[in-house]
Amino acid sequence: QKEVEQNSGPLSVPEGAIASLNCTYSDRGSQSFFWYRQYSGKSPELIMFIYSNGDKEDGRFTAQLNKASQYVSLLIRDSQPSDSATYLCAVPSTTGNKLTFGGGTRVLVKP
Amino acid sequence: NAGVMQNPRHLVRRRGQEARLRCSPMKGHSHVYWYRQLPEEGLKFMVYLQKENIIDESGMPKERFSAEFPKEGPSILRIQQVVRGDSAAYFCASSSRPRGPNTEAFFGQGTRLTVV
Numbered sequence: 001q002k003e004v005e006q007n008s009g010p011l012s013v014p015e016g017a018i019a020s021l022n023c024t025y026s027d028r029g030s031q032s033f034f035w036y037r038q039y040s041g042k043s044p045e046l047i048m049f050i051y052s053n054g055d056k057e058d059g060r061f062t063a064q065l066n067k068a069s070q071y072v073s074l075l076i077r078d079s080q081p082s083d084s085a086t087y088l089c090a091v092p093s094t095t096g097n098k099l100t101f102g103g104g105t106r107v108l109v110k111p
Numbered sequence: 112n113a114g115v116m117q118n119p120r121h122l123v124r125r126r127g128q129e130a131r132l133r134c135s136p137m138k139g140h141s142h143v144y145w146y147r148q149l150p151e152e153g154l155k156f157m158v159y160l161q162k163e164n165i166i167d168e169s170g171m172p173k174e175r176f177s178a179e180f181p182k183e184g185p186s187i188l189r190i191q192q193v194v195r196g197d198s199a200a201y202f203c204a205s206s207s208r209p210r211g212p213n214t215e216a217f218f219g220q221g222t223r224l225t226v227v
Contacts, residue, residue: 043202043218044154088153097167098144098156099216 003027004091006102014110019076021105023089026070033072034090034099035063044088047074079109114138115205115219116185123225130190130197132222136205143186144216145178148200160186193226200224 005024013019032051036044050056050063062075086104114137145157156170160180180186200223204216
């Protein structure tokens with residue numbers, strides 16, 4: 001089992017809809033989780049991080065964490081064509097020295 | 112993040128040559144992390160360095176790859192005798208303090224290495 005797993009997609013959503021992305025992780029000791037957005041040919045850009053069970057909202061983005069079920073999700077409300085990118089879930093190691101990334105979910109927002 | 116500077120942005124090397132990738136962290140940051148992204152794959156951790164010290168190199172290939180972060184100047188990722196499988200995007204990230212559960216790391220624009 002991979003340490004961090006994501007559905008590779010592509011996830012196709014119409015403009016204005018909600019995009020829902022999921023990420024599961026294997027280490028029950030993981031404490032925090034990061035979501036990055038990566039446009040094609042560009043570097044990862046931090047969107048948000050979450051470390052408490054429940055929801056965390058930032059603008060059109062909401063991260064949801066369920067430690068008991070070992071998954072974290074990202075919702076993108078009112079999706080825009082500019083949201084078309086690959087979204088990467090990342091989990092810090094227990095030492096904090098490194099981030100383990102999932103393979104990413106490619107999102108396509110169609111006008 | 113524009114604050115982490117990597118150069119060159121694109122690097123072409125012939126098989127057997129050496130590749131040197133440079134990373135200048137954000138101002139005030141003394142912790143540097145290197146990641147590699149192979150085509151159509153996710154990012155993989157390579158090495159974590161502080162000034163003059165390698166803290167964690169668990170992701171570095173055992174041969175041909177080395178990294179340093181001298182007291183003065185940028186961090187350098189060095190690949191000797193490159194092979195086509197080394198073709199990838201290499202990203203550097205920096206942080207102001209050791210990574211912890213909530214420590215953010217900001218990525219540079221990456222160096223895209225092509226081995227021909």
